[in-house]
Amino acid sequence: MSSIISRRRHPAAGYAAVAGGLVVAGVLYGTFSGGGGASAAAPAQDSTQIAQGHSLFETSCSSCHGLDAQGTSQAPSLIGAGAAAVDFQMSTGRMPAKELGAENGRKPQTEFSQQQIYDIAGYIASLGGGPAIPTPEMVSANGANTALGSELFSANCSQCHGFAGAGGALTYGKSAPSLNASTPTQIYEAMLTGPEAMPVFGDGTVTPAEKRDIIAYITATRNEANPGGFSLGRTGTVTEGLLGWVGGLGFLVLIAMWLTAKRRDHVKGESEHQS
Amino acid sequence: MSETPEEPTGPRRVIGTPSPAPKAVDTPTESEQPAFSAEPENVRHAKNAERLVAALFVLAFLAGCGFIAAYIGLEIGTATIPPGANPVVAVLRSNLGLGISLSVALLALGTGSIIWVRHLTPNIEIAEERHELRSEPEERKAFQREFAEGAAISQVTRRPLVRRTLLLATAPLALAPLVLLRDLGPLPQTDLRHTVWRKGLRAVTLGGLRPLQPADISTPGSMITVIPEGYQDDDDALAKAGVILIKFGPDELHIPTNYDGGTLVSTMNWTVDNIVAYSKICTHVGCPVALYEQTTHHILCPCHQSTFDAANGANVIFGPAARALPQLPLMLDSAGYIAAASDFTQPVGPSFWERG
Numbered sequence: 280m281s282s283i284i285s286r287r288r289h290p291a292a293g294y295a296a297v298a299g300g301l302v303v304a305g306v307l308y309g310t311f312s313g314g315g316g317a318s319a320a321a322p323a324q325d326s327t328q329i330a331q332g333h334s335l336f337e338t339s340c341s342s343c344h345g346l347d348a349q350g351t352s353q354a355p356s357l358i359g360a361g362a363a364a365v366d367f368q369m370s371t372g373r374m375p376a377k378e379l380g381a382e383n384g385r386k387p388q389t390e391f392s393q394q395q396i397y398d399i400a401g402y403i404a405s406l407g408g409g410p411a412i413p414t415p416e417m418v419s420a421n422g423a424n425t426a427l428g429s430e431l432f433s434a435n436c437s438q439c440h441g442f443a444g445a446g447g448a449l450t451y452g453k454s455a456p457s458l459n460a461s462t463p464t465q466i467y468e469a470m471l472t473g474p475e476a477m478p479v480f481g482d483g484t485v486t487p488a489e490k491r492d493i494i495a496y497i498t499a500t501r502n503e504a505n506p507g508g509f510s511l512g513r514t515g516t517v518t519e520g521l522l523g524w525v526g527g528l529g530f531l532v533l534i535a536m537w538l539t540a541k542r543r544d545h546v547k548g549e550s551e552h553q554s
Numbered sequence: 555m556s557e558t559p560e561e562p563t564g565p566r567r568v569i570g571t572p573s574p575a576p577k578a579v580d581t582p583t584e585s586e587q588p589a590f591s592a593e594p595e596n597v598r599h600a601k602n603a604e605r606l607v608a609a610l611f612v613l614a615f616l617a618g619c620g621f622i623a624a625y626i627g628l629e630i631g632t633a634t635i636p637p638g639a640n641p642v643v644a645v646l647r648s649n650l651g652l653g654i655s656l657s658v659a660l661l662a663l664g665t666g667s668i669i670w671v672r673h674l675t676p677n678i679e680i681a682e683e684r685h686e687l688r689s690e691p692e693e694r695k696a697f698q699r700e701f702a703e704g705a706a707i708s709q710v711t712r713r714p715l716v717r718r719t720l721l722l723a724t725a726p727l728a729l730a731p732l733v734l735l736r737d738l739g740p741l742p743q744t745d746l747r748h749t750v751w752r753k754g755l756r757a758v759t760l761g762g763l764r765p766l767q768p769a770d771i772s773t774p775g776s777m778i779t780v781i782p783e784g785y786q787d788d789d790d791a792l793a794k795a796g797v798i799l800i801k802f803g804p805d806e807l808h809i810p811t812n813y814d815g816g817t818l819v820s821t822m823n824w825t826v827d828n829i830v831a832y833s834k835i836c837t838h839v840g841c842p843v844a845l846y847e848q849t850t851h852h853i854l855c856p857c858h859q860s861t862f863d864a865a866n867g868a869n870v871i872f873g874p875a876a877r878a879l880p881q882l883p884l885m886l887d888s889a890g891y892i893a894a895a896s897d898f899t900q901p902v903g904p905s906f907w908e909r910g
Binding site for chain 2: 453538
C-alpha cells in the first residue's frame with residue numbers, strides 16, 4: 280500500500296512500465312526534433328572572394344571534383360553547376376560528402392562557415408555561370424499565393440516528397456528527403472538545380488513567382504494543425520496502416536486474450552478448500 | 555440435464571390449434587437450491603472489485619456527459635470561430651474533445667463490465683446441452699401429409715392452365731432487374747481509347763497554365779507536369795490527359811527504331827529538342843506516376859513500385875505494370891510552343907477487358 284517497490288510484482292506493473300517508457304520516449308522525441316534554421320545574407324561577388332573560394336576548393340573539394348572542377352570518375356564536373364548548387368549542397372551538409380553511397384543525406388555543416396560557402400560558390404560561378412543563389416526577397420513567403428503553391432506542389436513535388444513534404448523512398452537506396460528542415464533558400468536552390476536524382480524545375484517551367492508560392496505552401500504546411508489527432512510524421516497511409524494493423528489490432532488481440540484467459544485464483548490459501 | 559425428458563404422447567396436433575401442455579424442460583428436477591453460492595470467496599477482494607467497477611461506471615458517466623458538453627460547447631461552425639482564426643484548429647479541438655470523451659466513456663464501460671464478470675460473478679462452469687436439430691419422425695410425417703393435403707386443396711396440380719399462367723405472369727418481373735442494369739450508366743464506348751489530345755493542342759503547365767517553348771525546359775533533367783490547353787476545368791478530360799514532359803541531355807534518349815516482339819513501336823519523330831512526353835497514368839492500376847529520377851532516368855510509381863525507363867520508351871524494368879507508359883507525340887506549333895502531334899496511339903492507363 281505504501282511504496283512503488285512493493286508493487287513491482289503487481290500484474291499491472293509490466294503494462295505500467297511499458298506505458299511509462301512510451302510516454303518518456305514520445306516526450307524526448309518531441310523535445311529534440313526541432314525546426315530548421317535561418318539563412319544568412321546573399322553573397323557579394325568580388326575577385327578576392329573568388330580567390331579565397333578557389334583556395335578553399337583546392338583544399339577541400341578538388342580531390343573528388345578535380346583541380347579545375349572539371350570532374351573525375353568519382354564526382355561530376357562543377358563547371359556550369361552554378362552558385363545555387365554549391366550553396367544547396369554545402370549548406371545542407373551534403374558536401375563535402377562523407378562517403379560514396381547511393382546518395383548524400385542532410386547533415387549539419389560543421390566544416391565551413393556560410394561566408395566560406397559563398398566564397399566557393401562565387402568561385403564555381405566564375406567558372407561557367409549557372410543558377411545564382413536567390414535573394415531573400417525571392418524566397419519570402421510574404422504575399423505569396425499559398426493555394427497555387429499547394430496545387431503546384433501536388434502536381435510536381437508531392438509524388439516524391441509526400442503531400443506534406445515528409446519525404447519518401449525512391450529506387451535503389453535513394454530517397455526524397457523530408458523538407459521540414461529545409462530553409463526557403465535551400466528549397467528554391469533545389470528546384471533550380473535538381474540535386475542528385477531530383478529533376479530540375481527551372482524558371483521556364485516553374486516561374487520564380489511560382490517557386491515562391493511553393494515555398495510558402497511548404498513552410499505553411501509545417502505549422503498546420505492535425506485535425507485527425509496524431510500526425511505520425513505525416514508520411515501518409517503506410518504509417519497509419521502500420522499503426523492501425525500492428526498497434527490497433529495487436530491491442531485488440533491482447534484484450535481478447537485477457538478476456539478469454541482462465542481466471543487466476545486471487546487468494547491461493549482461501550480457494551484451496553474448494554477442490 | 556443430460557437425459558432428454560420423455561416426449562409427451564398425445565393426439566396428433568393440428569396446425570393452427572394451441573400447442574399441448576408445455577414440455578417440462580426448464581423445471582429443475584433435483585432441488586430448489588441454486589447450483590452455486592452467490593457468496594464471494596474473498597469478501598475483501600470482492601468489495602475492492604465492486605468499488606473499482608463503480609468508479610469506472612462513474613467515470614463512464616462523467617465522460618458521457620463530457621461528450622455532450624464537448625458537442626455543444628466546442629462548435630466548429632464558422633459563426634463561432636473568431637475572425638482570422640484557423641478553422642482547422644477548431645475542428646482539431648472538437649475532434650479531440652469528442653474522441654477522447656467518447657473513447658473514455660466506452661472504454662470505462664467495457665472495462666467495468668469485464669471486471670464485474672471476472673471478479674464479482676462466481677467462478678462456475680455451466681454446460682448447456684443442445685437438443686437434436688432434426689424433428690421427430692411423427693412431426694415429419696405430419697408435415698408431409700399436410701403439405702400433400704394443401705397441394706390437393708389448392709388444385710395447383712389439377713389446374714395446369716392456372717399454374718402455367720402464374721409462372722408466365724411472374725417471369726417479366728424476374729427478368730426486369732436485368733433490363734434495369736442497362737441504365738446504371740452509359741457504356742464507355744471508345745472513351746477509354748482516346749484522350750482530348752489532338753494535333754496542334756498546346757501543352758500548358760498544371761497550375762500555372764502557361765504554354766512552354768523548348769527554351770523554357772532547356773536544362774537536361776528537367777521535368778514538368780502538363781495538361782492540354784483549355785481543359786483545366788474538365789475533370790473527365792484531365793483524368794486521362796495528364797502528361798509529364800522530360801528533357802534529356804544530348805545522346806541520353808534512346809529512340810527505338812524497330813519492333814521488339816510487337817510490344818514496342820517506333821517513337822521516331824515523337825520528341826521535340828530531346829523533350830519527351832509520357833502519360834502520367836501508370837499502366838498497372840492508374841496511379842499518377844511521376845517520381846522521375848534524373849540520374850537514372852527511372853520513373854517510379856509510388857503505389858506498387860512499377861519502374862519505367864524514361865530513356866527507353868518508358869519500358870517497364872521493374873514491378874507489376876505490364877505495358878510501357880504511352881508516349882505522346884510532340885511537335886512545335888506555328889508560334890513555337892510545344893503541342894501534341896496527335897492523340898496517344900494506344901489507350902492510356904490500366905489495361906481493360908476489351909483492350910486487346
